[in-house]
Amino acid sequence: MSSYWTLLKTPGVARLIGAQLTARFPFGMLSLAFLIHIEKLFDSYAAAGLVLAAMSIGQAIAGPLTSRLMGRLGMRPVLIVTMVICTASIVAMALVPLPIIGLMIIGFIAGLSMPPIQPAVRTIYPKVVNSRQLTPLFSLDASAQEIIWVLGPVIATFVAIQVSTTAGILLAAFFLVAGGIWFVALPEVGRVRIPRSRRKLGVVLKKPEVLLSTVVGFMLVAACAAVEAGVVAVFGHGSANAGWVLGIFAVGSLIGGLALGHLPIGPWALASRMLIVTIGLAVAGLFLNFWWLSGALLIAGIGIAPSFAVLFGIVSASVKFSDTAEAYGWIGTGQLIGAALGSALAGFAIDHSGAGAAIYVAAGFAALGTLIPALGRRWHPDLRGRDVSPIPDTEPISIQVS
Structure with a gap:
């Protein structure tokens, strides 16, 4: 724990973590808020899953594009424009009566314009700490972001039940604006400039390490999205228990990140987590009651933040600095496609086979996420004792000989 306190005392680290967590806090609220809101309007979890899937697909398409644009136009212009469009779309979804197809279209626009906060902050981190601090910082960040998933579902569920589902969505939009302004105003965002990548869009995916991280991130987030839908279906939109169970799930991730985040990253690290x-x-799918689900998901959560920390470390150590934002964008795309597929499959499973089916859909995704890095461990770099900072960009230097 002392290493984490030392990190937080490093100039710029605490405010970067605080600002990006606030800006990304809506991610912990919006899925559940929209799930409850749309299910209440249309009495269908499948309909809610389709809208969430459309939003996630929009984010997936935008991920590498907006991340790459930050290297061309700068971080601040891209972040400001996307924040304005995304906020307007979310507010429209909450306030304007629309059919399912209309909600899917605006949800897609909201996803397409989601500010690329995560790629931005992952790119900034190597410039504010030394190479020895980078792996613990990725772990601290992955653990701290679980605050989003601890408080977000609880707040979203509480506001949706006690006030209204519309109020829950509008509160998420407020966090997006407040956190986005705070993050954009940070001096580190202005100081760090991403070099323009000389490669074509998508070439970075040819690196096996980036592709491995993208695929496993897809499986992990698909599992989490399916669990979220399944837990809400177990307790119904009239109970706050769903928010508490999902909060406990996130607490497990927070515990795991702090407990396991300092461990060396060997070739079996991702599969084991x-x-x-x-x-x-x-185990969670065996009994669908509050205490059993809470205990089983607490255990499952222990592996989540450490898995994310390994993904970030693999990418950071494997690509050039000019390609880091795009690489993180592709990882985000993989995760968001996973969220879309996980939500959609879970929604249909719930409508056809009950809430327990969604939990087993989640377990299936997680099992694939375990098998893939185990079979592909030769592409998993051994980072024990290695510098995980991005590879510096180099250019030919002309030397004049007299």
């Missing part, structure tokens, strides 16, 4: 998630989810 994903195995924890798989076991917890498989």
Whole structure:
């Protein structure tokens, strides 16, 4: 724990973590808020899953594009424009009566314009700490972001039930604006400039390490999205228990990140951490009551933040600095496609087979996320004792010989 306190005392680190957590706090609220809101309007979890899937697909398409644009136009212009469009779309979804197809279209626009906060901050981190601090910082960040998933679902559920589902969505929009302004105003965002990548869009995916991280991130987030839908279906939109169970799920991730985040990243690191998630989810589907789900998901959560920390470390150590934002954008795209597929499959599973089916859909995704890095461990770099900072960009230097 002392290493984490030392990190937080490093100039710029605490405010970067605080600002990006606030800006990304809506991510912990919007899925559940929209799920409850749309299910209440149309009496269908499948309809809610389709709208969430459309939003996630929009984010998936935007991920590498907006991340790459930050290297061409600068971080601040891209972040400001996307924040304005995204906020307007979310507010429209909450206030304007629309059919399912209308909600899907505006949800897609909201996803397409979601500010690329995560790629931006992951790119800034190597410039504010030294190479030895980078792996613990990724772990601290992955653990701290679980605050989003601890408080977000609880707040979204509480406001949706006690006030209205519309109020829950508008509160998420407020966090997006407040956190986005705070993040954009930080001096580190103005000081760090991403070099323009000389490669074509998507070439970075040819690196096996980036592709491995993208695919496993897809499986992990698909599992989390399916669990979220399944837990809401277990308790119904009239109970706050769903928010509490999902909050406990996130507490497990927070505990795991702080407890395991300092461990060396060897070739089995990703598979071993994903195995924890798989076991917890498989057990969770056995009994669908509050205490059993809470205990099983607490165990499953222990593997989540450490898995994310490994993903970030693999990418950071494997690509040039000019490609880091795009690489993180692709990882975000993989995760968001996973969220879309996980939500949609879970919604249909719930409508056809009940809430428990969604939990097993989640366990299936997690099992694939364990198997893939185990079979592909030769593409998993051994980072024990290695510098995980991005590879510096180099250019030919002309030397004049007299």
